[in-house]
Amino acid sequence: MQEALFVLLNGLVYGLLLFMLSSGLTLIVGMMGVLNFAHASFYMLGAYFAYTISVGLGFWPALIAAPLLVGVLGVAVERYGLRAVHRHGKLAELLFTVGLAFIIGEIVPLIWGRSAVPYRVPALLDFPAFTLGGIQYQAYRLFMMAVSVAIFAGLYAALARTRLGLVIRAALTHPDMVAMLGHDVPRVFTLVFGAGCALAGLAGVIGGNAFTTTPGMAEALGAIVFAVVIMGGLGSIPGALIASLAIGLIQTVSITLDMPLGAMLGHIGLPLDPHGALGQITIAHAAPAVPYLMLVLVLALHPRGLMGARAD
Amino acid sequence: MLTVRDLDAWYGKSQVLRGVALTIGEGEIVALLGRNGAGRSTTLKAIMGGVQRTGSIRLNGQEISHLAPHAIARAGLGYVPEDRAIFPDLTVAENLILGEKRGVAARGAPFALADAYALFPRLGERASAPAGALSGGEQQMLTICRTLMGNPRLIMVDEPTEGLAPMMVERVRDLLAEVARRGVTILLVEQKLAIALELAERLYVMGHGSIVFEGTAAEFSANAKIRHEWLEV
Numbered sequence A: 001m002q003e004a005l006f007v008l009l010n011g012l013v014y015g016l017l018l019f020m021l022s023s024g025l026t027l028i029v030g031m032m033g034v035l036n037f038a039h040a041s042f043y044m045l046g047a048y049f050a051y052t053i054s055v056g057l058g059f060w061p062a063l064i065a066a067p068l069l070v071g072v073l074g075v076a077v078e079r080y081g082l083r084a085v086h087r088h089g090k091l092a093e094l095l096f097t098v099g100l101a102f103i104i105g106e107i108v109p110l111i112w113g114r115s116a117v118p119y120r121v122p123a124l125l126d127f128p129a130f131t132l133g134g135i136q137y138q139a140y141r142l143f144m145m146a147v148s149v150a151i152f153a154g155l156y157a158a159l160a161r162t163r164l165g166l167v168i169r170a171a172l173t174h175p176d177m178v179a180m181l182g183h184d185v186p187r188v189f190t191l192v193f194g195a196g197c198a199l200a201g202l203a204g205v206i207g208g209n210a211f212t213t214t215p216g217m218a219e220a221l222g223a224i225v226f227a228v229v230i231m232g233g234l235g236s237i238p239g240a241l242i243a244s245l246a247i248g249l250i251q252t253v254s255i256t257l258d259m260p261l262g263a264m265l266g267h268i269g270l271p272l273d274p275h276g277a278l279g280q281i282t283i284a285h286a287a288p289a290v291p292y293l294m295l296v297l298v299l300a301l302h303p304r305g306l307m308g309a310r311a312d
Numbered sequence B: 001m002l003t004v005r006d007l008d009a010w011y012g013k014s015q016v017l018r019g020v021a022l023t024i025g026e027g028e029i030v031a032l033l034g035r036n037g038a039g040r041s042t043t044l045k046a047i048m049g050g051v052q053r054t055g056s057i058r059l060n061g062q063e064i065s066h067l068a069p070h071a072i073a074r075a076g077l078g079y080v081p082e083d084r085a086i087f088p089d090l091t092v093a094e095n096l097i098l099g100e101k102r103g104v105a106a107r108g109a110p111f112a113l114a115d116a117y118a119l120f121p122r123l124g125e126r127a128s129a130p131a132g133a134l135s136g137g138e139q140q141m142l143t144i145c146r147t148l149m150g151n152p153r154l155i156m157v158d159e160p161t162e163g164l165a166p167m168m169v170e171r172v173r174d175l176l177a178e179v180a181r182r183g184v185t186i187l188l189v190e191q192k193l194a195i196a197l198e199l200a201e202r203l204y205v206m207g208h209g210s211i212v213f214e215g216t217a218a219e220f221s222a223n224a225k226i227r228h229e230w231l232e233v
């Protein structure tokens, strides 16, 4: 029972981390129509920047400085890269972000090496917050949850209550009309792109030490974040939260279900040869595919995703 | 106030406007007529910088053709597109607020939410409803008011009465007359000849992407050939 609780808590932490990545991406894709394949690369940069800063100055300065650095980098990428490529159409933008992901993926191991760097949880939060049935739960994980929930609340309030949020919400469906009402939409794009990158960077800062900081960390999350964004509905922050939590929880749970499919279906009275190829697959084997199965299911029932503002 | 010269415009590789020239004086109401596909909507979009184009566009003597659409809007042009482009998930009030141009000084008394609600009380009643829930006619009033919230010196309105019930057509006409009374210059694309002739002092007729007639309402009424050749179907 306690184990189930810990699985759920870990799924929640993972889901909230996915949310921080997907909240920026859903606005970028929804508003600018840019399928930013480099988004998870900014997550990775956040983790590596935080590692380097924390070696010199400690974790807490890194928590602030690393996302800011990643955000500034994002602003530069949008302003001087994407904006120039934009004229040449969607395919050019897509190739640009794929190329950028590739370049970041090559530069990171050149600077920090191919294996994981020892980016550690800060000592201040490296203690068990509570113990249940002999299992300890690290205080840092609660901190991760608190940061993610604060980000959700802040983003939601900023979009709902501020004038800039209003412009962003309108530009999700009609960016050209918003510009013709006198709003500097290209500048808003730059801001949203930069803020989205900063959030991805923040996710890297708080996730890189809880999990691992390696050159493969961007690739591992890249596709899942897209599944979250599409499932939640382009441009929807609440949709991104729900989809992140659903995918985070279900993926974490399915990794721990290592009973073979044949035996499991046998339990509920469905005959499947327990020794055949299909019968021996466990849910854990299939775990990487679970987010995409969920995505297909959601899109079949609701083509705009759970709460999407636009369909295209 | 607005002078357009040698305006060419393209959708991709196909050229749609060829050497369009227009002049609109301060406080005038000018109608832009033509058959479907003549290039009227494209002319308005091209003036706003919404399509690829070349040529000269001067607003009060200042060249604005090199500016981005938001800067053209802030220079004093207002645009109400044919498809209305309301923000369907935002409330009526939020749609109106988005029309405000912060940091641009209005000449005279600025147009405020209260003016929109006074001109069309239905907008006030539905202020917190999503704009997508309004009827077509209400949405048309909303888009016009949304653009007025930016205190344009010249407003370009594209087929505002299209598809509306006769009663709403009258309300739109009255709203445009009120806009003109407030001193806003109007460039109106209108399919209903009766309304165009009632509101406009001068008219342009377009055909195949160029201006084929320019004159006063009286000159136009006297010219059956132009009507026959370029307007009647």
Ligand SMILES: Nc1ncnc2c1ncn2[C@@H]1O[C@H](COP(=O)(O)OP(=O)(O)O)[C@@H](O)[C@H]1O
Binding pocket: B011, B016, B034, B035, B036, B037, B038, B039, B040, B041, B042, B043
């Ligand atoms: N988005 C577009 N892409 C390609 N061609 C277009 C587009 N919009 C209009 N056109 C073409 O441009 C020409 C002029 O259209 P438009 O300006 O909408 O005419 P009007 O408003 O006078 O009916 C037409 O031949 C039309 O088919």
Ligand SMILES: [Mg+2]
Binding pocket: B037, B040, B041, B042, B082, B159
């Ligand atoms: Mg038209």
